[in-house]
Structure formats: C-alpha cells, structure tokens
Amino acid sequence: MAITPRTVLSEPINLLVFAFGVFAVGGLIGVIWSADGGDERSRCPALQAHAQRAADVGAVSHGFEEDNGPPELAEASQADASHRAALDYTCRLDTPAHDWNEAHWLRHLDCMEARGEPTEVILAETSAAIESVGLTPELAVKKADALEAVAGPDEHIAFLEQAVDRLGVVDGQLVHRLARALTWRGHQNDIEQIRHLQLLSRMLMPDSCEVQQTDIWVRYHLAQQMAQGPSPVAWDGVQRAVRHYVDRGCHERLHEGRWETLAEIVGVGVAAEATNGHSGHSSLLREVAGSFEVRQVPTFCREAVPEGTGLRSYCEKRMGDELFLSRR
Known part of the structure; x- marks a missing residue:
C-alpha cells in the first residue's frame, strides 16, 4: 500500500515512523552543519567586554587583595560580569x-580582539581587510595599533606616514598616532615634523589624555634640542603641560588597571620629576606602585618614556624604588 499524506495522518504507527524519520534527518543535518560551520571568518564566539584588566595579560596585577581596595573596583568587577552576561550574542x-564591506570587516576584527586572538593574526586579517575594501581611517588605525605591538618602530612609522599621505589629513587619530610614534622613536631630525603633526592633531581631535601626554613629551624633546641647553622657561612649559594633564583628571584613570594607562601616568610622573630638579612631585609614581604590582619594569618604562630622552633608566630606578617602598 502506498503511503500518502492521508495514510500517514490516519495510521498511528505510520505517523510515529514518519515523525522519527523527520527527527533523525533533522539531527543529521544539524551535525553536518556543526562540523562544517561554513566560512570560518563568518563565525566568532560571543563578544566579550573590551575592558582589559592588566592582570589578564600577566603584565600588571592588582595589589588590592590585602586591603580590599576601593569599593568602586569591586563594583566595576560586578558590572563587568553583568555586562559580559548581557552580551549573550555571537559575531556570526x-x-x-x-x-564583506568595511562594516563587516570591522565587526570581524573587533570580535577577534574580544576573543583574544594573537596580534599577529589580527594584523594579517587587517591587511586582508585593507586589500579587500581599500584603506580607510578606521582600518588604518587598527593596522597601526597591531604594528605598534608586533613590529619595529620604523615599520610602524612607515605605515602611518603612508596612511596619512594616502588618506590626506582627514583623521586626527591617525595624525596623532604618527606624531606619537615619531616622539617615541626619538630621532633628533624628526622634531620639527613631530611639532607640526602634534599641532595638527590637536586641531583635528578632542583634547584627550593621550594627546596631553604626547604633548608633554613633545615639549620635553623641544626643550632638549635648544642650542644652549634647556632653559628654565622650556622646563616650565613641560611643567605647565603636566599640570594641565593632572587638572583634567587624567591621572584618576589609574584604577582602570590597564597597562597602557599606567604607563602613560608613570611617564607623566617621570617627566614632572625630570623637569623640576627631581625633587618632590613623585605622587604619580607612588600611586601606581602603591596600587599595582608592576612586573617587567624595563618593558614598562619603554612604553612610559620615549627613546632619546635619557630617562628610561631613571624610570626603571624610580619605579623599582617605589615598588620596594610600597611593600615595606
């Protein structure tokens, strides 16, 4: 007897066999889809919170365990956990x-950063994105960030110069990154270009804390380059920039616990001490050392203090002293 739809619905046993067959086929399709997964770039685990605790990268660990620390840290931790739980969706x-267009690529790259992919992998994917949709300010910034982490300063600067030339002066963030990279490389023949770029970036983007810190070091480099040696007036310019940084509350970001932020604050503290005769004004370094256990101090000071200032060894000594005193 032929089994027709009417037969299936009228015969209970046929209905049972039919339902079991549909369930089995559906399960088999699900297994095949799960094993294949389609385009690997189209999949990504749940997007996690972007706030990066320095302890997660093994660079800086919170030192608040004994005294329980400020209550806002515990509240922030709970908020982060709630935020991660709320972000229960995928980047598929x-x-x-x-x-993919630029928006697709940016979402893909953000997801890779959130899942903690190696920077080399993110750099390769960013290069693929630029090859696919062309150079844009957002993709240029992402590639510059990846190059800063894994490449030498010359390669990083060469890409930024190429990006600024190709895109024109349309993105203050790119211009500032180039000024900052040149400042950290510390070549004397870059000083005029640094000064021009820093002035330009301040016209194109908000007066952020990072821009303020870069401005401090640009002023420091300019003071060093004076023919008769730095004058009190030149050092006063650095001190004014430091006070502006502090007055804006930039140092209060210390409790974010991010490696980059802590290095920025320590760098400002080193510049302040170096331009006031190394007397007093050590509170910024003391705050960092008293709140966080900074490991790999030489690496930390390379990020805190530009090359060519002659202050990296001073940074290492001061941070070592403050870390020792904070544990007495």
Missing part, C-alpha cells in the same frame, strides 16, 4: 567573507 556574519 551570514554574508560570505568575499562580499
């Missing part, structure tokens, strides 16, 4: 990778 993109 249904569009095939070869059809």
